[in-house]
Amino acid sequence: xxxxxxxxxxxxxxxxxxxxxxxxxxxxxxxxxxxxxxxxxxxxxxxxxxxxxxxxxxxxxxxxxxxxxxxxxxxxxxxxxxxxxxxxxxxxxxxxxxxxxxxxxxxxxxxxxxxxxxxxxxxxxxxxxxxxxxxxxxxxxxxxxxxxxxxxxxxxxxxxxxxxxxxxxxxxxxxxxxxxxxxxxxxxxxxxxxxxxxxxxxxxxxxxxxxxxxxxxxxxxxxxxxxxxxxxxxxxxxxxxxxxxxx
Amino acid sequence: xxxxxxxxxxxxxxxxxxxxxxxxxxxxxxxxxxxxxxxxxxxxxxxxxxxxxxxxxxxxxxxxxxxxxxxxxxxxxxxxxxxxxxxxxxxxxxxxxxxxxxxxxxxxxxxxxxxxxxxxxxxxxxxxxxxxxxxxxxxxxxxxxxxxxxxxxxxxxxxxxxxxxxxxxxxxxxxxxxxxxxxxxxxxxxxxxxxxxxxxxxxxxxxxxxxxxxxxxxxxxxxxxxxxxxxxxxxxxxxxxxxxxxxxxxxxxxxxxxxxxxxxxxxxxxxxxxxxxxxxxxxxxxxxxxxxxxxxxxxxxx
Numbered sequence: 001x002x003x004x005x006x007x008x009x010x011x012x013x014x015x016x017x018x019x020x021x022x023x024x025x026x027x028x029x030x031x032x033x034x035x036x037x038x039x040x041x042x043x044x045x046x047x048x049x050x051x052x053x054x055x056x057x058x059x060x061x062x063x064x065x066x067x068x069x070x071x072x073x074x075x076x077x078x079x080x081x082x083x084x085x086x087x088x089x090x091x092x093x094x095x096x097x098x099x100x101x102x103x104x105x106x107x108x109x110x111x112x113x114x115x116x117x118x119x120x121x122x123x124x125x126x127x128x129x130x131x132x133x134x135x136x137x138x139x140x141x142x143x144x145x146x147x148x149x150x151x152x153x154x155x156x157x158x159x160x161x162x163x164x165x166x167x168x169x170x171x172x173x174x175x176x177x178x179x180x181x182x183x184x185x186x187x188x189x190x191x192x193x194x195x196x197x198x199x200x201x202x203x204x205x206x207x208x209x210x211x212x213x214x215x216x217x218x219x220x221x222x223x224x225x226x227x228x229x230x231x232x233x234x235x236x237x238x239x240x241x242x243x244x245x246x247x
Numbered sequence: 248x249x250x251x252x253x254x255x256x257x258x259x260x261x262x263x264x265x266x267x268x269x270x271x272x273x274x275x276x277x278x279x280x281x282x283x284x285x286x287x288x289x290x291x292x293x294x295x296x297x298x299x300x301x302x303x304x305x306x307x308x309x310x311x312x313x314x315x316x317x318x319x320x321x322x323x324x325x326x327x328x329x330x331x332x333x334x335x336x337x338x339x340x341x342x343x344x345x346x347x348x349x350x351x352x353x354x355x356x357x358x359x360x361x362x363x364x365x366x367x368x369x370x371x372x373x374x375x376x377x378x379x380x381x382x383x384x385x386x387x388x389x390x391x392x393x394x395x396x397x398x399x400x401x402x403x404x405x406x407x408x409x410x411x412x413x414x415x416x417x418x419x420x421x422x423x424x425x426x427x428x429x430x431x432x433x434x435x436x437x438x439x440x441x442x443x444x445x446x447x448x449x450x451x452x453x454x455x456x457x458x459x460x461x462x463x464x465x466x467x468x469x470x471x472x473x474x475x476x477x478x479x480x481x482x483x484x485x486x487x488x489x490x491x492x493x494x495x496x497x498x499x500x501x502x503x504x505x506x507x508x509x510x511x512x513x514x515x516x517x518x519x520x521x522x523x524x525x526x527x528x529x530x531x532x533x534x535x536x537x538x539x540x541x542x543x544x545x546x547x548x549x
Contacts, residue, residue, distance in 0.1 A: 035251060036251065037250055037251050037253075037488070038249065038250065038251065039251040039258060040249045040251075040258045041258070070547060070548075071547070071548035072545055072546065072547055072548055073355065073545070073546055073547070073548040074543055074544070074545050075355050075543065075544050075545075075546070076542055076543050077539050077542045077543075077544070082536060083359065083363070083535045083536065084359070084535060084536070084537075084538070084539050085356065085359045086355045086356055086358070086359060086544070089355060091548050138543075139543070142541075142542075142543030142545070143543075143545055145543075146541070146543065146544070146545045147545070176249075176251065176257060176258035177256065177257060177258075207253075210253070210488075211251050211253040211488075212253075214253040214254070214487060214488065215253040215254065218253070218254055218479065218483060218485070219483070222479050222480040222483065223476075223479075223480055225479055225485070225487075226475060226476040226477075226478075226479035226480055226485065227476070228487070229306055229475055229479060229485050229487050229490065230306070230309060230472045230475050230476065232310075232487060232490075232491065233306050233307065233309045233310035233313075233475070233487075233490055233491070233494060234309060234310055234313045234468075234472075236310050236491055236494045236495070236498070237309070237310030237311055237312070237313040237314050237494060237498055238313050238314050238317065239498075240310075240314070240494065240495070240497075240498025240499065241313075241314030241315075241317075241318075241498055241501070241502070242314075243498075244498055244499045244501075244502040
């Protein structure tokens with residue numbers, strides 16, 4: 001009975017969608033990014049189409065991508081007896097390991113300020129409030145700067161390109177230092193300073209192959225890993241001296 | 248050719264790593280030392296995080312020392328009794344050293360602490376080497392007779408043990424203390440410690456030079472194995488891909504260096520090594536003293 005109800009409900013929702021095309025459709029070029037031993041970073045494409053024409057005076061598209069969150073520590077060096085040592089530090093909880101936002105135009109030009117902040121569009125809208133340690137705003141600024149330098153946080157690095165006023169695409173570069181985990185991508189359609197449609201997509205970054213197995217063994221069974229490292233290093237040293245002996 | 252290092256979680260040029268291994272191996276073959284004291288700072292210089300540089304440096308030194316130990320053992324140049332006493336001290340020292348390292352990394356002071364250790368230890372050792380070899384070069388002209396070994400305060404302590412191979416009858420306390428100290432340095436600096444152990448064995452313990460190299464290699468292999476194990480289990484910094492790439496270059500370089508080193512004279516070689524050690528210390532000191540390009544750094548919280 002409940003299953004039947006659910007089916008009816010699903011039909012009721014899906015029905016109108018068939019009748020009129022949705023205002024926004026978006027997809028990712030890949031759903032899984034693999035970190036292999038030869039991984040040097042990868043770019044993925046976010047593409048889609050809109051019902052109404054895009055561009056000046058028309059609709060706008062904003063794309064935001066977020067990686068898995070984890071706590072980070074920002075440290076500031078201070079001079080002690082002439083030496084530069086790490087001094088005060090601030091710990092930030094829930095820091096996205098990856099964050100990128102881009103649009104056909106910057107989000108702050110096409111959305112009201114409160115709306116933009118509520119949606120977390122822009123590095124200044126990232127909530128980094130759960131923090132402990134040093135309170136100085138310099139630490140937050142340093143976190144933003146260092147993450148951007150590493151290419152892990154990107155704000156309007158490139159714009160969403162529009163072709164034929166209805167097709168759009170964005171190339172999202174992932175640097176070699178991306179963390180494994182699940183990533184969320186949201187594509188928002190903005191019309192007259194309001195979000196009128198959105199599409200939520202996702203992809204995962206996974207370690208596979210040798211790099212993955214090594215990392216897993218090192219984490220799960222460190223004693224075994226350590227012994228293998230010792231034996232491998234010893235064996236390589238011995239083999240090498242046999243191979244390269246010059247006497 | 249870029250390769251992803253699974254533990255360092257970064258992508259590095261494999262040829263660059265093997266090249267660094269080759270140059271360090273060549274220098275270590277030339278001077279007859281393990282080369283860890285050059286390798287770890289260079290790794291940190293190219294951006295490898297210091298916990299990974301230290302732990303993998305120790306692992307690399309282990310591999311680079313194994314063949315030397317086997318060769319010395321075949322020629323009967325290892326004093327196993329003295330070696331065992333040194334190793335016991337070294338194992339205790341490596342345990343203490345890794346605890347210190349883990350504490351420093353919780354405090355976020357690993358980078359500076361490792362650099363300070365390097366500056367102090369290399370500064371002292373380098374200066375002593377240069378002074379000693381300069382004195383030896385002058386003494387060679389005067390041709391002074393040398394005693395079999397010097398008697399020092401180390402010969403008056405209790406718990407005496409007979410070390411046949413070294414022709415010594417001394418207390419086990421000095422070798423234990425020497426081994427312990429080298430073990431701590433090995434754990435914190437990612438080195439084998441041969442460059443300190445050899446002079447300590449000659450001047451503090453009074454061992455004959457013939458067995459010094461073999462016995463020190465025995466201690467280095469055992470202690471770097473212990474450091475590798477403890478670092479992998481406690482800190483998780485041993486990157487086997489990094490280690491093997493470095494070793495690949497190092498074992499080749501060491502053979503070239505060794506055949507070239509045979510043609511250099513002892514005192515001149517030691518003076519050159521001393522200058523090299525001082526240069527590394529100076530470079531690291533400069534890094535600590537100059538205004539850092541960025542005062543802030545970010546890292547994952549433990």
